[in-house]
Amino acid sequence: MQDLIKRVSLATGMSGGRAAYGATILMTFIAREISPAMMEKIYEAVPGARDMVAAEGGGGSHGLLGGLTDMSSSSGDIGALSFMDTAGFSVVETQQVAAEIMDVLRDSVDADVLRAVHDCMPGLARA
Numbered sequence: 001m002q003d004l005i006k007r008v009s010l011a012t013g014m015s016g017g018r019a020a021y022g023a024t025i026l027m028t029f030i031a032r033e034i035s036p037a038m039m040e041k042i043y044e045a046v047p048g049a050r051d052m053v054a055a056e057g058g059g060g061s062h063g064l065l066g067g068l069t070d071m072s073s074s075s076g077d078i079g080a081l082s083f084m085d086t087a088g089f090s091v092v093e094t095q096q097v098a099a100e101i102m103d104v105l106r107d108s109v110d111a112d113v114l115r116a117v118h119d120c121m122p123g124l125a126r127a
Contacts, residue, residue: 001048012096022097028056033120045108077123098124
């Protein structure tokens with residue numbers, strides 16, 4: 001995850017902490033939305049992703065994200081945007097974080113996993 005966080009920070013100008021927070025929110029959202037088998041492939045391909053999501057309760061209402069998953073029953077782009085908005089991220093920042101996550105995943109996982117991530121947040125994943 002450190003590579004992803006660095007990429008987000010460089011692409012957006014966010015501090016490392018803010019980049020990590022945004023990446024954590026979106027990775028936790030993805031973990032909530034895609035199948036466990038697909039998420040396992042991401043965990044295997046992206047070092048640190050499992051620990052980051054696990055620290056947040058695996059999509060539950062623990063850790064830095066607090067009750068974000070409880071606040072939003074929305075899925076797709078609206079759900080992802082709602083999570084990020086609640087955490088203080090703008091739409092543009094959300095798009096930037098999503099774009100970096102997708103770039104890392106394009107380099108790391110197969111087409112089926114990319115499709116699953118795209119399907120859970122189609123507008124953001126096309127970035």
